[in-house]
Amino acid sequence: MNVNEALEKLEQIELKIYANRHAMSLINYDAYTRAPKGSGDARGKTLSVLAEEGYKLMVNDALREVLGVLLENRDSLSEVDRRRAEVLFEDLEKMQRIPMEEVIAFQELTNKAQDVWHDAKVNNDYASFAPYIDKIVASLKRQSKYIDSDRDAYDVQLGEYEKGMDTKKLDAIFGEMKAGLRPLIEKVSSLPIRDDFLRRKCDIAKQRELSDRLMSLMGIDRNHCTIDETEHPFTDNFSKYDVRITTHYYDDAVASSLYSVVHEGGHALYELHTADELQYTCLASGTSMGVHESQSRFYENIIGRSRAFVSRLYPMLRELFPNEYSDVSEDELYRALNKAEPSLIRTEADELTYTMHIIIRYEIEKMLFSGEVTSANLPETWNRLYKEYLGIDVPDDKRGVLQDSHWSGGAMGYFPSYALGSAYGAQMLAAMQKDIDVFGSIKSGDFSKVNGWLENKIHRYGRMLDPTEVVPKACGSEFSPKYYIEYLSEKLKDVYGI
């Protein structure tokens, strides 16, 4: 087989891998959005078959041979093809270490666990979900061991979401963030900010219209991106040509949904702006969850909660909800949207306390993997840490340990991505401001400068660069959480006038 033949075969194989993932992703997406409640078992059968096919598409001698030819001739390949071969080989090597039975069993387990979690959350019934926690931890520990038996099992999982990350680094990063943020939390928590109007009832049809306007303002191409409604907002992408975001509307919490739209819109922009030439290859999508969350949280908080953005948002709210916002000034809206206050729900948390929600989950995941915490003492551990880190009492598991979908979906080691993403985003802002007038352009309603900068420095690369490469390259400096702490200090000075 010569290089051209190998490239041709690679294209065929990657197209099959793409099709398999498209089908599986859509079936999962459908499960969250449209599928009838009683369809779980039938869907589970399909997903098991497709998971097995997906495994076989990766782990086989034909692909190994193709990649062998390409890697032997790597110097003659284009930059993209070289990277494709390297990344796919790495994925293959990792996947083949996990026995197929484990992969399929995990697929079935998490498919079931998600259904159970969904009901458990609605019914505040932790007991029904508890057994799945232990099973998921046990499977992930086995998977980690298969992937790299020399490394700590939780470190392996962290690396799955953020290549190059481990507990040693995260302990240091989170230590610095805790030290920087806790005094701020203490300082501002007792200061009053008026935000009663954020709980006023707002018509949901109008909220849907607001979502459309925000997506339009953000420059999201609706020809390739839809919005749907789910219990828990998320973004899915089958290719850059087919991206889906979701949100959840509450009639008495308009900010909740609107910031979900801006957050998921940030994820969507990343996918929509990956390079065309990378589509249908292993390089097509965002490089890591941390970098992905840097985009979503950048748009949600750094842009979305800026005075510039609020100056665009304010007239929309006044127009769509004239009665509800008649007695609110733009400055009051800005301050309310940035009010920092310990709270129960991660996705509703303000920028300042959000990181504490993540650190709590990170500490718990470490303990789940060490065995110090199991399903039996998980809720009490959760509640204890919320008291310790945020000073609040958790009234029930629904608003406690059951609030997030990640664990039921089999994702442990994902949560730190959010905090990393926040920190990456602040560092990107510092770099971006050297090149363009970030908030001036947002204030004028022009997102193209910010979108363009991110597309050029981050989005277009897809998986061409690792997170440890793309962040420093974009920012022109090594990663450090100090930018985030500085950014937040400045922000809170402005919000609280301290």
Place this chain on the structure above:
Amino acid sequence: MNVNEALEKLEQIELKIYANRHAMSLINYDAYTRAPKGSGDARGKTLSVLAEEGYKLMVNDALREVLGVLLENRDSLSEVDRRRAEVLFEDLEKMQRIPMEEVIAFQELTNKAQDVWHDAKVNNDYASFAPYIDKIVASLKRQSKYIDSDRDAYDVQLGEYEKGMDTKKLDAIFGEMKAGLRPLIEKVSSLPIRDDFLRRKCDIAKQRELSDRLMSLMGIDRNHCTIDETEHPFTDNFSKYDVRITTHYYDDAVASSLYSVVHEGGHALYELHTADELQYTCLASGTSMGVHESQSRFYENIIGRSRAFVSRLYPMLRELFPNEYSDVSEDELYRALNKAEPSLIRTEADELTYTMHIIIRYEIEKMLFSGEVTSANLPETWNRLYKEYLGIDVPDDKRGVLQDSHWSGGAMGYFPSYALGSAYGAQMLAAMQKDIDVFGSIKSGDFSKVNGWLENKIHRYGRMLDPTEVVPKACGSEFSPKYYIEYLSEKLKDVYGI
């Protein structure tokens, strides 16, 4: 390989076939319901890969060997397993005659054609869709030739939707129907019936509530069946555990949507009531499109437009639309819903003239296959036949040749199923009335007797019986269109008092 080993392998293979079809069906369903407009090319790539896999899952030596073992030992098999082996072998034999390239090319062609048709209909732009008509006819003629070169190409396609059906039989059946129905159409067309209130604006949120109530009245299990909104209503089923119906709401045509719900609900009940033991096998779904349409049209017209059903519907409309229906009596509603009048749109047509819409399409399909009609003279042929058979002028292609989705989806030979279904349904009613008090139970709001009769006589069999077996078996008599003509004559007497 012994029989038990063969059965075990068969189960594995059929599970893969099920998974492949589930994935493809959902991707198509998603295309109609949720997918972003610009996702067609990316979806096409996935569907091509999956179509190729689907073909390979059927046409391969392993399955052939398994079926060989089972068919050699057919006497030792259970009734279900024997039928599974026979039906799957027949499917395989047919499929392997069509070269895979043709299957995939057709998949790509119709995927594209559906997107183009959708826009063409919205924009009343026949020219953009025209080339696809010729390509689809050409491919279907080639496919027919591959399947059976001795038979007429259109007959082969008819047999795909209704095993045992051909133009000779249909010419006779439609001849009898034309002869019986045309005098009726002439007789009642000029008689006035008040129906102005059916065009009154009705709030769409309330119409959605009406859909929920109707599905509940019909005894449709919402745990396994959802309702969605699409341009053109349809039913999809991935298994009996996951059925989807769709409708289209118009604010000035409440009857349009509500009868779509009842029609698609009939399809749904058929799938929901197939036997559990048939699931994930080739026997799982309805036996033919004709029998499927017999169920949908039975519920839509024979039940849905009966005095008994209208006595349930009337109070719902009065409650949901108090202003719009304040001056309407139950009798006026019944007569308006049964008003017979030549019209442009098949899906909106009354029971009496509906068959003419079908006969027009049947005549055109025959001419498309004979070459007498091509894309160049298709609209004029359509318009000429509407004038001839229904006496009406077609104002534009949007309400003419572009109104239906079938041809763009590659289905030619499907339309006769609707007329056959109507006729099957009337014959089933005659048999059912010997066993149960059909309209008495509907009037009391109890659908369980009718549903139970159909489940027992039709639904549960899935593909265990051919259409030529299940219809006479259920009805206790050979199929004849006379029941339909009699039923309609009686009905119109009641409606028009003639």
